[in-house]
Amino acid sequence: MATEGPCNMPKPGVFDFGNKAKQDARKETARQNHVARLSSLSSSKASSQGKHGADEKAQESKNILVSSEDGITKITFNRPAKKNAISLQMYFDIMLALKNASTDNSVITVFTVLLRRISVMCHHPWSRRTGDYYSSGNDLKNSINDAGEIQDIAISAKRLREFVDCFIDFPKPLVAVVNGPAVGIAVTLLGLFDAVYASDRCNVSYSIHPSRSDLGSLLFLYVSKDNGLRQEAAEMLLFGKKLTAREAWAQGLVTEVFPESTFETEVWTRLKTYAKLPPNAMRVSKELIRKHEKQKLHTVNAEECAAIRERLPIEEYTNALRNFLSRKAKL
């Protein structure tokens, strides 16, 4: 069982979830207890968020769906009410899903969002989508306690590092099907996919509001692509500029942009074709393509997470989080 066993073992490999789970079990339990204890910082939120604990845990396991069909393992964000913000449990669920996908029979692994069809009396193509986000990034409640103080930043940074490492090391073709806006860590990850297909209603940004907590995530792009992105990346990271799907494509963050109306059909038809290609050749090609950048990416990831742990401007961050979490109460 994951909660048993010694905690003084050597650091397990990135996909060695058995030992990793044992090592992290106590901290994970503490984190989950902490998350379960979280209540709203504002009184208006308290009633809607007062059902943490067992209910929350059960619900959170549904926030990441995994399915396999036609040679494709699909990992789906399913937390639309929170714009697919990534909770601590979701980080764990995604890592586990990636670990399983790395050894299952599938050829390609795809990240996407559950499309909820809504019926409205209108035939505009947008009427059939939810308007939800691909992901609004790190759940801003992951590292703040019910008194509004930053807590467990070291643990969050460690988890974040392991999480990003899983993407860096993933051995099969990894594709993002981005049919809505992406923020924060969800944007950082795009740079680690082998292909990113975006609908034209997608946009990408870091600091939609001033609680941005990344200290340098687009460093990934500096090292993994050529340096041409530096100024655009700085504009996103420092000033919070939002890029449209086409701007993100122009800067190499997105592989191809599709019209919203044909996005799903075109992308999935293409992916099903790709999934029939020889799997071993694709794995070897991926290994060769990524071989030289992998170590650099691990180094940058370690540096960024260390910076989050050691140099996060706590007061600014806390104030920004408080502002975000209490903003509805002010309306």
Ligand SMILES: CCCC/C=C\CC(=O)SCCNC(=O)CCNC(=O)[C@H](O)C(C)(C)COP(=O)(O)OP(=O)(O)OC[C@H]1O[C@@H](n2cnc3c(N)ncnc32)[C@H](O)[C@@H]1OP(=O)(O)O
């Ligand atoms: C330890 C540090 C680790 C750093 C790691 C990674 C970097 C990051 O990813 S930091 C996170 C970056 N993301 C953001 O800053 C986005 C925050 N969200 C927003 O700005 C808005 O919610 C957004 C523009 C995405 C959508 O705005 P609206 O359309 O107005 O919707 P709401 O704001 O009403 O959102 C609905 C519901 O979802 C909750 N939500 C949305 N995003 C997050 C989030 N990232 N974390 C936690 N919760 C989030 C929002 O609070 C609303 O909840 P309720 O009030 O309960 O309805």
